[in-house]
Amino acid sequence: MVKQQGIGTSHAKIILMGEHSVVYGQPAIAMPLPSVQLTVTITSRQDHQHIVRSRYFAGALDDLPAAMAGISKLINELISRFAGQDDGWDLTIESDLPAERGMGSSAASAVAIVRAFFDYYDEPLDRPLLLSLADIEEQVTHRSPSGLDAATVSSDDPLFYVKGRIGVPIAMDLHATLVIADTGVKGATKEAIMAVKHELVANHDDAQDHIVHLGQLVDDTRQLLRDNEVIKLGQAFDAAQQDLQALQVSDDALDHLIKVAKENGALGAKLTGGGRGGCMIALMQTAMGARRLASILLENGAHQIWLQPLDKRGND
Numbered sequence: 001m002v003k004q005q006g007i008g009t010s011h012a013k014i015i016l017m018g019e020h021s022v023v024y025g026q027p028a029i030a031m032p033l034p035s036v037q038l039t040v041t042i043t044s045r046q047d048h049q050h051i052v053r054s055r056y057f058a059g060a061l062d063d064l065p066a067a068m069a070g071i072s073k074l075i076n077e078l079i080s081r082f083a084g085q086d087d088g089w090d091l092t093i094e095s096d097l098p099a100e101r102g103m104g105s106s107a108a109s110a111v112a113i114v115r116a117f118f119d120y121y122d123e124p125l126d127r128p129l130l131l132s133l134a135d136i137e138e139q140v141t142h143r144s145p146s147g148l149d150a151a152t153v154s155s156d157d158p159l160f161y162v163k164g165r166i167g168v169p170i171a172m173d174l175h176a177t178l179v180i181a182d183t184g185v186k187g188a189t190k191e192a193i194m195a196v197k198h199e200l201v202a203n204h205d206d207a208q209d210h211i212v213h214l215g216q217l218v219d220d221t222r223q224l225l226r227d228n229e230v231i232k233l234g235q236a237f238d239a240a241q242q243d244l245q246a247l248q249v250s251d252d253a254l255d256h257l258i259k260v261a262k263e264n265g266a267l268g269a270k271l272t273g274g275g276r277g278g279c280m281i282a283l284m285q286t287a288m289g290a291r292r293l294a295s296i297l298l299e300n301g302a303h304q305i306w307l308q309p310l311d312k313r314g315n316d
Contacts, residue, residue, distance in 0.1 A: 002087055005043050006120025010111040012036035012096070012103040012306075013152035014180060014272045014281060017240055018218040020196050020249055022163055026215030029222060030152040030159045030167065033180070033308050036103065038095040038153075040112040042120045045088040050079070054093040061091075070140035074110055077136055078117040091116070098304065100186040102273020107149035110137035130154060160222055172225040174233070174310040177290035179261070179282040180272070183253035184303030189274030195248040210243040217243075234267025234283045241270035249275035253301070258282075260300045264293055 011034045018028025045051070050061035052075070057065055064072040079085060091113070097105040114133045118125040134150040142149075151167045152159050159167035199207035217236050224233045241258060244250055250258075254271045261269040261282035269282040282297075284290040287309060294305040 002044065002084075003120055003122055005041065006116045006118075007042075008040045008112040008115025008117070008119060010038050010108040010115070010153045012038075012105075012108060013149060014103060014279070016158065016272070016281075017221045017236065018161075018214060019240075019244060019271070019273060019275065020192065020247060021211040021214035021218075021243075022161065023193070023196075024211050025163060026211060027160060027162045027218045028148075029170070029218055029225075030148055030161060031178075031308075032152050032155050032158070033103070033306065034156070035308050036096050036180075036306050038093070038097055038105075038108040038112050040109070040116040041092045041094070042116045043090045043092070045090055048086050048088045050075075050088070051090045052093070053090060055095065070106060070137035071109060071113065073140055074113060074133070074137040077133070078114065082117065082121045082123075084121070089120070096306075098182055100278075101182055102187050102189070102278045103180075104149040104153045106141045107134060107138055108153040110134040111150055111154045113137075127154070158225065160218075170222055170225065172310065173228050174225055174230060175228055175285075176230045176233075176267075176310045177284045177287045178308040178310055179266070179284055179290050179293050179297070180279055180306040180308065181257050181261075181282070181294075181297045181302040182279050182304040183257060183277055184301070185251070185253050185277030187274045187278030188276035192249040192275040195276075199247055207247060210246050214240060214243050230283065230285060231267060237268025237270045237281070237283055238262075241268075244271055244275060251276050253277060254280050257297055257300065257302055260297060261293060264296050265289055266293060 013030050013032050016029045016031045022028035052061050097103050099105045111134050131150050148161050157169035160170045161167040217240050221236050250271050257280050258269040266282035272279050272281045290307050
């Protein structure tokens, strides 16, 4: 049954701990950011046109640009699945997520599109099917995706992840607030990956030590999240950032905002995602402190700020 309107939602994600080392078999922890939302709305229209509207493009589905090839393939797959070739609609993507900042923008779009189609056609959707369909888009956009992004942007819980395995939800009871700051520089993940590879050749033993240490910090973080060890988690952030700097994946813009955060009350701060631009995260004990730090970071060059409480009770 076709409804007049279908709605699908998702949210951003960040890598809390384990960037780059996850590529070499170490674990990582990814965290959903439900405060950074993406919504897809499908509204029926009288003609047979399929119109897509987003901040990057507005027009016919067939005219989607190459940069949205993954979305095009996914939508066409969903049209075929529901035999909806003659069902006219407007599909609108409204997103708070920045692109190319390591926050899962493409996966969030895919998850919300799938959910919107199943809502529009009033069909049930289980999680394995959701992730399988979202992977259609991710295979085009990211070639060989791990599946971690789609799993996290559709999850309410942090995920403990090892490459090649399914992410496992982990418990969190943390009375703190995370400040996420965008440097305004597009992340250069491929460059950062190559930098790590170079370090492993030029300084193998040291680089390998940093990678193993990052994996140990992930294991530690899993326990710290569960036990509300906020101070120790901040220390783990700082230690991870030192490893990431040694692996040559940070940059001046990230280092600057991290320094500002540490000078203004952050318990710990580090880059998140691929590095070489993109975002940093800072851990604050209280929501009030997080709001204050957000203002200071904006005054010191941050392009955009998001605040994510890490408990459901508030922490003022």
